[in-house]
Amino acid sequence: xxxxxxxxxxxxxxxxxxxxxxxxxxxxxxxxxxxxxxxxxxxxxxxxxxxxxxxxxxxxxxxxxxxxxxxxxxxxxxxxxxxxxxxxxxxxxxxxxxxxxxxxxxxxxxxxxxxxxxxxxxxxxxxxxxxxxxxxxxxxxxxxxxxxxxxxxxxxxxxxxxxxxxxxxxxxxxxxxxxxxxxxxxxxxxxxxxxxxxxxxxxxxxxxxxxxxxxxxxxxxxxxxxxxxxxxxxxxxxxxxxxxxxxxxxxxxxxxxxxxxxxxxxxxxxxxxxxxxxxxxxxxxxxxxxxxxxxxxxxxxxxxxxxxxxxxxxxxxxxxxxxxxxxxxxxxxxxxxxxxxxxxxxxxxxxxxxxxxxxxxxxxxxxxxxxxxx
Numbered sequence: 001x002x003x004x005x006x007x008x009x010x011x012x013x014x015x016x017x018x019x020x021x022x023x024x025x026x027x028x029x030x031x032x033x034x035x036x037x038x039x040x041x042x043x044x045x046x047x048x049x050x051x052x053x054x055x056x057x058x059x060x061x062x063x064x065x066x067x068x069x070x071x072x073x074x075x076x077x078x079x080x081x082x083x084x085x086x087x088x089x090x091x092x093x094x095x096x097x098x099x100x101x102x103x104x105x106x107x108x109x110x111x112x113x114x115x116x117x118x119x120x121x122x123x124x125x126x127x128x129x130x131x132x133x134x135x136x137x138x139x140x141x142x143x144x145x146x147x148x149x150x151x152x153x154x155x156x157x158x159x160x161x162x163x164x165x166x167x168x169x170x171x172x173x174x175x176x177x178x179x180x181x182x183x184x185x186x187x188x189x190x191x192x193x194x195x196x197x198x199x200x201x202x203x204x205x206x207x208x209x210x211x212x213x214x215x216x217x218x219x220x221x222x223x224x225x226x227x228x229x230x231x232x233x234x235x236x237x238x239x240x241x242x243x244x245x246x247x248x249x250x251x252x253x254x255x256x257x258x259x260x261x262x263x264x265x266x267x268x269x270x271x272x273x274x275x276x277x278x279x280x281x282x283x284x285x286x287x288x289x290x291x292x293x294x295x296x297x298x299x300x301x302x303x304x305x306x307x308x309x310x311x312x313x314x315x316x317x318x319x320x321x322x323x324x325x326x327x328x329x330x331x332x333x334x335x336x337x338x339x340x341x342x343x344x345x346x347x348x349x350x351x352x353x354x355x356x357x358x359x360x361x362x363x364x365x366x367x368x369x370x371x372x373x374x
Contacts, residue, residue: 035069035101038140045214050096050221051075055088057095059123060233064089066119070099074226092123093229096221097136097169105141105173107154113139114158114168121166126234127227134193136220138170140213148176152202155179167194169220172213178203180216192220283369290359291351295334302327320358321365329354 039052051073057065074094098120100113117137125132144151151173159167169192171179181191181198191198205212254268279285279293298318299309306312309331317324333354336347343351 038099038101039070042214042217046218046221049075053088053090055090057090057092057098057120057123059092060126060230060237061124062237063123065092065123066116068098068116068120069101072096072098072221077226077228091229091234092120092135093125093127093132094226095120095135096224096226097138097217099138099140099217102139102141103143105139105144105151105171107146107158109141110139110151110154110171111158114155114162117168118162118166126230128230129227132227133224134165136169136193136224137167138213138217138220139168139172141171141173143175144173148173148179148202148204151176152179152200155200164194164196169193170213170216172209174209175206177205177209178212178216190216192216192223281369282373283366285362287355287359290362291337291355294358294362295330295337298327298330299334302331321361323361325354325358 035054043052053071053073054067054069055071056067057071071088071090073090073096077094098117100116102109102113117139121135121137123135146154151171155168155171169181179200179202181194182201183189183191184197184199187199187201190201194200203209203212254271255266257264257266285293302309302312312327312331314328316327318327318330329350333351336343336351
């Protein structure tokens, strides 16, 4: 029963398709109107939520695809970026798939299809959900100048230097059959998209090629969910709209954070470091206050760079007014200083030696700092 239903559908689709193509009077018009014929036909079978356009696809990095014959994209969630006459520029996030349409599929025309579809599938998707599905690329030809087996060989040869996930999903030659990816494991299941786990297979079903193309396209469309593009990302990646902003210093929140060297740092930490650093470089520190400011400035800087004091290399040094001081010595003294309470004479000597060394260097540069801050 199911086979009879599908055979009836196939015959009706073929009759409908022939009715549309009969509107074209001569070969020249067939060449120029081939996309319109297929588009008009598909629109009568595919739900209205899918929109059909001709034009170029763009991503948020302002990278454009080559012009493609038919763009199948979302009709409701996503705007056109450009909509002029019959040509449109569509954001990649809204695109389900593209179809290249050829009157006669030659090796050179197939090469163009491979490159055009690769240019689409290379585009970067940036959605408001940070999640997206891949875009499919299909080829539909009314005829070819060679057998389907030769088309198959040409497709594999031309696609050899194309990343697997950027390759064509389906090639349909109307009067000969279809080429589709099939799973390598078992080599029985059809795949909607090429991958490292697939290989192209030849389906010599000339009588039902149109129906199979429609079913594959429908399944691809149904398997893809469209998430709206992040239009702010589009604006930020171009010079057309300046989205930079500032916050007056008095209104910057202490619980806000910014990224510094791949680490999120709170505004309060930055303010503390700035305050300690400003006081430290004022030249007005007394010896009894020196270590507090020296440690806060040095240790916070080490944490910003290394994220943890345990990750500071053994041989790294602080350039303290031109004098190198081992960072591990500073960290060891800092831990003793912060621990408080009873410390051993040896521990006290570690802290005192560092304090005397650094304060002597600091005192030697006091005049210069006072002059700079006067």
